[in-house]
Amino acid sequence: MSAVLKEETVYQASKSGSMRNDRRRALGWSYFFLVLFVIFFLTPPIYMFITSLKSSAEVGAVTNPWWVYHPTLENYQALILSGEYRTFFYNSAVVSVVVVIVTMLISVPAAFALARMKFWGSATLAMGVFLTYLIPETLLFIPLFKIFAWVNDTFDIQLINHWWVLIVIYPTLTVPFCTWIMIGYFASIPKELDEAALIDGAGYFQMLTKIFIPVALPGIIAATIFAFTVSWADFLYPLAFTTSADQMLLPAGIYSTLIKGDVYAWGQIMAACLLGALPPLLIYAFLMDYYIAGLTAGATKG
């Protein structure tokens, strides 16, 4: 607080005393409401953590639900030893990593072409990429389901109930937004840079790999994080397209296999959710600035 006051006095030295009081009061209220909202925003994850440390006997007991009397790691242990949960985790990890790579291979060259190399219909296509965002996955899963059935009938390739089919569909969720972000980043690179590269005899491919990708690297990292978190979190497609437990991804897997009616497995379910949320949370903890850049870039550049 003393640092705050010092800063205030430095900045506000020239202003009148009543104004300084106003600002200090505003600061106090800001802290008050921030604490209130932090409590609101963090209650569910903290409660999930509390529950995850309880044994099923304690979950079912009539005690203070907000406190753990006998903390235990047995839920986490059971999950890590459970082949089923490990399969979900493994499926999710493979799908997310492959989707990130596919997304980047599609959206970076496309964004470069749309931002820098105009061609017939490129402006329309850039608009179309944005509009693709308006078609939600909830509108596409039924026709996709039917298309998969048709593929099975015609080519005898079973697409439903295979986790790898999600590698084919997830790019529809990630590519439009990543391309949109990358168009913004590429467009903000000064034209003089590519002119200099052209004069030095660089081709378009070299221009992309030697100049655009290194300069726009923060944007690429942001897009990568976005693609990873989206494919890690998606729930509808795995729920609609996978049915057997060995083909499921984390969110759908937890939802369909761990919830077993009236059994007090809630400690384990909460542990499964927290472990499942760990990869995006870790990425967020270490790469917060890129994460936020990815969120905001898409819209501020629009």
Added chain:
Amino acid sequence: MAAVPAAVPAAASRRGGLRRLARRKSTVAFLMALPLILLVLGLVVYPALYSIHLAMLNKSLERFVGFANFSFLFTRETFWLVVKQSCIFAISAVVFKALIGFCVAHFVHNVPAKGQRKWRGMLLIPWVIPPAMSTLGWFWLFDPSYSAFNWIFVRLGIPSVTWLGDPDWARFSVILVNVWYGAPFFLIMYLAALKSVPEQLYEAAAIDGANWWQKIWYVTLPMMRNIISITVLFSLIVTFANFDIVRILTAGGPIDKTHVFATWAFLVGIQGGDISLGAAVSLFMFPILAVAAYFILRDISRRGNEA
């Protein structure tokens, strides 16, 4: 490489070279964008159009029935419940997300710059946790016999609430969870926008004797107009098409009172096996989203032209 010798010869050959370059450039560009075009056409545009076709077939998908599925939906009471609930859900959730995001962004902005990172870091956590997993946490918080909220309510002498059992409370609960999940997104967007408002504008307003409310109304809001439009557009689309939260919390119940288009389409189309009717249900999301997008995009481009 052509630029240096081209300075000496006639202008005609330079123009020819440039044209060739442009032609090559556009071909290369088209090839680079081709995977994107194929993906969008094959897995977004084609399925979207195909779902219109599906919605006009009969249940066994053999006969073309025109708008029979739609007119059948209009006679179903559940359909009108879904329309009503989808609108209540999307509009109230977006309004509260935007309001909370706007207010909390101001609180974070007021705090000294050093501490802002820490607050922002904590406040964005709901957005980072995959919604299917955090919603399971909420589901457990709302549990009929073990609700941790009700435990507090009982201690405070407030009657306990049947969060997901009573239709009205269930509607409130799904909106609450959606606001909890989505408000941090607005917060981050508005915070970024607040930082881009020049400080001089506030100083000028202060010299003119503006109070805090007038500063928000005449300086902050006009400066943030674009970002507010875009975030509301994005959020309206995502919220209207929401599936995870409603599916996990209530699965549409009690007595279909919390179904939104996505969950009902899933129930009818995938679980019920009536692909054509499910496609018809999900198609109702599209016009509403298109209208919202049209208005907000028009608004943005008009603002852009004035500036």
